[in-house]
Amino acid sequence: MLPVIIIPAYQPELVLIDIVKKLCENSEQKIIVINDGSSIDKNNIFIELAKTSNVDVLRHAENLGKGRALRTGFNHFLLNYAHDCLGVVTADADGQHIPEDILKLSESLIKHPHELNIGIRDFKGKIPFRSKFGNGFTRLFFRFIVGIKLSDTQSGLRAIPKFFIEEMLEVTTSGYDFELDMLMRAARRRIKIIEIPIHTIYLDKNKASHFNPLADSLKIYFVFVRFTTVSILSALLDFVLFTICYYLTKKVFASIIFARVLSCIFNFIFGKRVTFRSGGKMFPESIRFAILAISLVLISYGLITSMVNFLGMNVYVSKVISECTLFFMSFAAQRVFVFRSSR
Numbered sequence: 001m002l003p004v005i006i007i008p009a010y011q012p013e014l015v016l017i018d019i020v021k022k023l024c025e026n027s028e029q030k031i032i033v034i035n036d037g038s039s040i041d042k043n044n045i046f047i048e049l050a051k052t053s054n055v056d057v058l059r060h061a062e063n064l065g066k067g068r069a070l071r072t073g074f075n076h077f078l079l080n081y082a083h084d085c086l087g088v089v090t091a092d093a094d095g096q097h098i099p100e101d102i103l104k105l106s107e108s109l110i111k112h113p114h115e116l117n118i119g120i121r122d123f124k125g126k127i128p129f130r131s132k133f134g135n136g137f138t139r140l141f142f143r144f145i146v147g148i149k150l151s152d153t154q155s156g157l158r159a160i161p162k163f164f165i166e167e168m169l170e171v172t173t174s175g176y177d178f179e180l181d182m183l184m185r186a187a188r189r190r191i192k193i194i195e196i197p198i199h200t201i202y203l204d205k206n207k208a209s210h211f212n213p214l215a216d217s218l219k220i221y222f223v224f225v226r227f228t229t230v231s232i233l234s235a236l237l238d239f240v241l242f243t244i245c246y247y248l249t250k251k252v253f254a255s256i257i258f259a260r261v262l263s264c265i266f267n268f269i270f271g272k273r274v275t276f277r278s279g280g281k282m283f284p285e286s287i288r289f290a291i292l293a294i295s296l297v298l299i300s301y302g303l304i305t306s307m308v309n310f311l312g313m314n315v316y317v318s319k320v321i322s323e324c325t326l327f328f329m330s331f332a333a334q335r336v337f338v339f340r341s342s343r
Contacts, residue, residue, distance in 0.1 A: 001085040002029045003106045003159060004077050008069030009046075009093035010036040017048055019091075022099040024052055029106065030081060031055045032073045033093075037063035056080075066156075067171070067178025074165045082162055086113045092156040101157060101198040108196050109159035116164065116186045118150070119157030119198035138180065147332070148187055151195055153180065164191060172279055188337055226275045227331050230267065235323050238263035242319060252308075252315065256301055264293045271334060278339035288338045296326050 005023060009016060020031060035046050037060045050057040058072055070090060077088050089105045091097040101119055108117040138153045156179065160168070164186070171181050186193055241259035249255060268289045272278050278285060300322045307318035 001081065002027065003086055003109050004081050004088045005029055005031045005102060005106070006034070006070065006073035006077065006088050006090045007031065007093050008034045008036055008066050008073065008090075009038065010063055010066075010069070011038050011042060012045055012093045013095070014045065015095040016093045017045060019093075019095065019097075019099060019102075020049055020052065020055060023102060024054060026099060027103060027106075028054065032076055033057050034069040034073050035059040036066070036069040037061060065174035065178075067181075068174040070178060071169055071171070074169055078166060078169075082165075085162065086110060087159065087161040087165060089159045090156060096201050097157045098199055098201065104198065105157055105159040105196060108194065109161065112192075112194055113161055114163075115161065115192040115194045116182075117159035117194045117196055118152065119155050120150075120152035120195045121155065121198060121200040122151075142180070142183060148183075148193070150183070150193065153183060155198075157198060158182075161191075164189070170279075172277070227271075227334070230270045230275050231327060231330070234263045234267040234270075235327075237266055238323070239319065243316070246315070252304060253301060256297060256304070260293065260297050260300070264289070268293075272339060276334065276339040280339060285338055289334075292330070292333050292338055296330060299329075300326060 007016070007020070016033075020033070023029065023031060031052075031054060033046070033049050033055060035042075035057060038046070046057050046059070049055050056076065058076060060069065060072065073090075074088070077085070087109055089102060089109065091102050097119070105117055105119050139150060142153050143149050158179075160182075167185065167189075168182060171178060171185070173181050183193070238259045241262055242255050245255035245258045246252065268286065271289075272282075272285060303322040303325060304315065304318045307313040307321065308315050313321075
């Protein structure tokens with residue numbers, strides 16, 4: 001069975017009908033359209049779509065967000081089509097993704113059934129500022145935090161293998177940040193990401209898109225803001241405890257261990273409940289966090305002793321430099337390795 005096409009739709013225009021009909025003309029693929037709480041005046045569009053034999057139209061009573069709509073489509077796929085299908089292709093409803101490109105991603109999944117396939121735009125020519133800003137900012141953020149270079153982190157045209165779909169149902173984010181979490185989880189699972197060039201299309205300056213460059217970008221990066229706040233408090237606690245212990249013992253390693261154990265307990269509790277708001281089980285997350293904490297202690301010790309012994313730096317200055325270095329490493333590791341879900 002060919003990959004199932006999933007299209008989340010909120011307040012769609014008539015172009016959605018044209019896209020679906022062209023897909024039906026050129027392919028026998030199943031199509032799942034999710035009405036994500038659109039207003040009553042859009043009902044005629046979904047009624048028209050439902051008349052097509054290979055189209056399933058699902059409905060949310062209210063707007064729950066793109067991420068939630070995708071999860072509804074994923075769940076419907078797993079219940080009805082997963083037994084003999086490689087996976088799904090997700091596409092946007094605003095006309096940015098033409099049928100030819102949607103089918104191209106479908107073909108790519110058939111060739112690469114164990115990879116995450118993403119349709120990438122080149123962002124050349126007259127691109128709406130909000131689209132260029134949002135994608136550029138997210139692309140830099142993703143590369144800086146995760147260490148993976150992607151050309152288009154916000155592309156909604158993706159071919160997702162079946163084994164990865166079930167895990168994505170665990171993700172609690174419901175808006176556009178869901179798609180960033182998908183990339184984060186793929187990085188953590190070491191799933192190869194294949195980039196497929198597609199057309200760059202913006203109809204009427206992309207007015208049909210419901211992506212808000214300010215609000216949705218803040219939502220995507222708000223996890224990092226929470227992490228920064230908790231990390232600063234944790235670092236201050238660690239530094240105070242380290243200072244007290246070193247003043248009393250003059251032993252670097254013992255002072256690091258004492259300060260790090262207590263600050264890590266603080267960091268884990270607030271990281272799980274406040275920063276990442278994880279819904280994962282306490283025990284496996286605490287084990288992964290402990291592994292990370294031990295690794296960071298060893299790295300911190302190596303950095304501090306190297307700066308003190310080989311560069312002749314003050315131990316307290318070395319400690320500050322060490323903490324700054326480990327800050328971003330810790331965020332990336334917690335996001336993709338320790339905590340199962342965030343919102």
